[in-house]
Amino acid sequence: MRFSSQIKPISYLKSHTAEIVKTLSDSREPMLITQNGEAKLVVMDVKTYEEQMETFALLKILALGRREIERGEFESVEDVFEELDGTAER
Known part of the structure; x- marks a missing residue:
């Protein structure tokens, strides 16, 4: 994703809203909106x-799982399958 071709001032957003909606819907590329020369919004x-x-x-779930593994908060595959089979001791 390259913002360089999708940078517009806020005045452009105000005066070309319908065109921008169509362009973003078709291209699925976000647009960076500037105000006084500074990046202020991303429109998508x-x-x-x-x-x-x-x-x-999904990334958050993966990160949480990784932290649990690092803390040793997991069960071995064998133990999980034993539990699922109902053969694990209780």
């Missing part, structure tokens, strides 16, 4: 946003 279509949120959720 809702599908891309939802996909990113799903990706972030």
Whole structure:
């Protein structure tokens, strides 16, 4: 993803909103909006946003799992399968 071709001032956003909505929906590329020469907003279509949120959720689950492994908070595969088979001692 390259923001360099998708950088627009806020005045452009105000005057070309419908065009921007169509462009972002078609291209699925986010647009960086500047105000007084500084980056202020990232605008993207809702599908891309939802996909990113799903990706972030999966990454968070992976990070939590990794921390549990580092702390030794896990069971061996053999123990899990024994529990599933109902052969584990209780």
